Amino acid sequence: MITFKILRILKFIGRRLLYLLPQLMGVTIVVFLLVRLIPGNPAYVLLGQGASDEAVAVMSERLGLGKSIIVQYEYYIRGLLQGNLGDSWFTSNPVLIDITQKLPATLELITYSIIIIIALSLFIAKVTAIRGNKIVNNILRGYGFLAGAFPDFWLSLIIIFLLFTLAGIIPAPIGRLDISFISPQRVTGFYTIDSLLELDFKKFANAWSHLFAPVLALVIVNSAPILKMAQATIIRTQKEEYIKFAKDNGLSDKFSERMIYRNSLPPVLTMIGYIYIFMLGSSVLVENIFSWGGMGQYAVQAITHSDYAPMQAIVLISAIISYIVYLVLDIVYYSIDPRVEI
Amino acid sequence: MMKATNKGKRNFFIKKYINVYLIIGFVILVPLILVTFFADKIAPYDPTTVFSGEYLMGLSNKHIMGTDSLGMDIFSRVMYAPRIDLIIGILATSLGTIIGVPLGLFVGYFESRKGINGKISLVLIRILDVIQAFPVFILGLAIVAVTGQKVINVIYVLGFIWIPVFARLVRVETLRTRDKLFVLQERAIGQKNSVIIFKHILPNAISPAITQISTSIAASILLTAGLSFVGAGVRMPHPELGLMISIGSGNMITGQWWPTVFPGIILAILVFGLSMIGEGITISIDPRNWK
DSSP states (O other), rough: OHHHHHHHHHHHHHHHHHHHHHHHHHOOOHHHHHHHHHSSSSSHHOOOOOOOHHHHHHHHHHHTTTTHHHHHHHHHHHEEEEEEEOOOTTOOOOOHHHHHHHHHHHHHHHHHHHHHHHHHHHHHIIIIIIITHHHHHHHHHHHHHHHSOOHEEEEHOOOIIIIIIIIIOSSSSSSSSTTSSSOOOOSSHHHHHHHHTTTTTTHHHHHHHHHHHHHHHHHHHHHHHHHHHHHHHHHHHSSSHHHHHHHHHHHOOHHHHHHHHHHHHHHHHHHHHHHHHHHHHHHHHHHTTTTSSSHHHHHHHHTTOOOHHHHHHHHHHHHHHHHHHHHHHHHHHHHTTTOOOO | OOHHHHHHHHHHHHHHHOOOOHHHHHHHHHHHHHHHHHHHOOSSSOTOOOOOTOTOOOSSSSSOOOOOOBHHHHHHHHHHHHHHHHHHHHHHHHHHHHHHHHHHHHHHHHTTSSSSHHHHHHHHHHHHHHHHHSSSHOOOOOHHHHHOSSSHHHHHHHHHHHHHHHHHHHHOOOHHHHHHHHHHHHHHHTTTHHIIIIIIIIHHHHHHHHHHHHHHHHHHHHHHHHHHTTTTSSTTSSHHHHHHHHHHHHTTTTTHHHHHHHHHHHHHHHHHHHHHHHHHHHTTOOOGGOO
């Protein structure tokens, strides 16, 4: 029975992956066209100001300029398959290297934020919706509207002002560690994990203290829609006939509670995935405020210096990450609710 | 007698459509909009005037909300600033609605039907999917960077981002409506597809899009502020809320809070008012809430 279930899930994953290919192709077309939209020779555009004639000639060759747009796209895809995302003229590194260095910083930030948001919404769901406390419910609804109205970059600045400038309880909002610390040997790229692997607990604590403020800002703003949604869904599920039926049949509260949880999960999960992707974008602003050195800061740096190769790569990679998140969500979805078809 | 029925009608209207969210929303937004559109008459100073020598002045009678690091009066700037954000939000959302709604109707009506229209709608769905794969802010940032930092480009970019959102909402409702009896009836007597879509399906499929409108305006305003904050939206010296926060951000750490705090609060009030109206509309167009 269990092997049968696993087989079914594997089949689902296979079908879902097949479906992913054309989507990825669409994404690469958009990213490819993005740079061609800029007026001027794409070779110049990608190389930046002050490129030598030879460099332009080499780049034109590599982009397949002069050939048809389809052939150019083919060149671009070939490059991608070889892991070639172009070079950044501003950092003079291959973009792939820059991004593999910077992406974990961003992911660390938004992953911890989403974990806290999930924990928070579970807790809130338990104490308010299921217990049906009206006052707490209304406070929560108010919070949902209010917190969602504040821009996260503004909130970050307020947190810095209150906790750093006035109270002095968080470290200076510059980077992921105090200057006196060397970044830990890279294993996962998450400083909180890597420092633990080195058994350097001071560094571990320091990494957390730097994470605190940006995570707080992201959690306050982005938990609002999820909490609102979780609350609404649970209240709606409570009114369903089958819950009433279960209760009328004398099934325990605990049992109906579990039923409510399980049936409220799918829409909330979708929302969580959506917010994770949204944070990948909006963390750009928070990262800039905290000089986080992640992908978001890299993106702004690329844009202010008209450095188009990294920009193109960031757009591509963020889309790929969002596809991975949606894929994982679909699999979770499918394993809890087998009625789902693609 | 006549009067009485009118009164009855009015009461019915109030009970049917007006709710506390709408009232809160209007109470917040109407004064804000009036102030910002009559800012020329009310504001004490021109928003772009630089008071040389009066940089980062604290709150005083001359400058109620102080001045920023460039010596501009924050109170005057805060009065002008929501104007551009609102205009961008409204125009971008209109663009998204005007293109997204017909697109959603078309896609939903012809999806998985035979013929050329069915194939087109399949392709369109895939294109919409692809646009939605990108994190909103990153896509917006990249397109503004590519097309140039002009206000009109910000409107186009945000409008572009809203197209799939509106199309999707309308598509789902269209799919639900297209096999209802009254639609099949029209098809059976050979009614033109365009008439069926706009006369019979549109009124039944539009409500989720209507509730999305004020949410989209609010989100557009937040996105515009974010883009301006990193220098990819409205540019100096134009008064805009995100830009004002950005100018003040450097001084926050040294304790000059006023250039940042005031525009942020106005921004939050604006967005809060819009989301209240959004919630109010959601409730009032849902027949289950009509008493």
